Amino acid sequence: RAACDRVGCLLIFDEVITGYGRLGTPFAPQYFGVMPDIILTAKGINNGTLPMGAVFASDKVWDAFVQGPPNVAEIMHGYTCSGHPAACAAGIATMDIMEREGLYTxxxxxxxxxxxxxxxxxxxxxxxxxxxxxxxxxxxxxxxxxxxxxxxxxxxxxxxxxxxxxxxxxxxxxxxxxxxxxxxxxxxxxxxxxxxxxxxx
CATH class of the missing domain: 3.90.1150.10 (Aspartate Aminotransferase, domain 1)
Known part of the structure; x- marks a missing residue:
């Protein structure tokens, strides 16, 4: 974290494998005590039942998209199938079960x-x-x-x-x-x- 801050680059955690309780915490920032700028995650979000991924971003990263460059109306880094209802429903159900059964820890x-x-x-x-x-x-x-x-x-x-x-x-x-x-x-x-x-x- 300190090295990234020193040179002005983003710290990104790839949590496709480590996320959703694999380390005994919901995600690696809780395990290591280090907060990245971006977290990438995928199959664990809905237990691999349907293709799905997510990107969690800090306010700093989000604001860079929302507040600039000028005349940009939306974030163009989405996909045609983003927010698929079945995948999202599976994700919500998976996270409910993981919370209820203590699987995050x-x-x-x-x-x-x-x-x-x-x-x-x-x-x-x-x-x-x-x-x-x-x-x-x-x-x-x-x-x-x-x-x-x-x-x-x-x-x-x-x-x-x-x-x-x-x-x-x-x-x-x-x-x-x-x-x-x-x-x-x-x-x-x-x-x-x-x-x-x-x-x-």
């Missing part, structure tokens, strides 16, 4: 179990790095024979065959479970990943 309760489980894989063969925050995690694997993605994709396939859908991009298995996950699900998930890692050359 549930990850804070589950995060210690999640962190212990993901880091229990430390030291297994071909794991280069493990990182996590809130109910997110990533396991980075060594390339096989210098070819990116081959080993990780094989692990993705093996996990899927065991009933676990774990997203893989390049050499990284990226994990972000449902906010309703229970301790037993975390145990089962990382047992599958452990078995897959141990069985993959």
């Amino acid at each position: 549930r990850a804070a309760t589950m995060a210690p179990k999640w962190e212990a489980a993901i880091h229990s894989l430390k030291g297994l063969k071909n794991i280069v790095d493990i990182r996590n925050l809130g109910l997110m995690g990533a396991i980075e694997f060594a390339q096989r024979d210098g070819v990116p993605g081959v080993r990780a994709f094989e692990m993705f396939t093996k996990c899927y065959e065991k009933g676990l859908l774990a997203r893989v991009t390049g050499d990284v298995m990226a994990l972000s479970p449902p906010l309703i996950i229970e301790d037993s699900h975390i145990d089962q998930m990382f047992q599958i990943i452990k078995e897959v890692v141990e069985s993959t050359d």
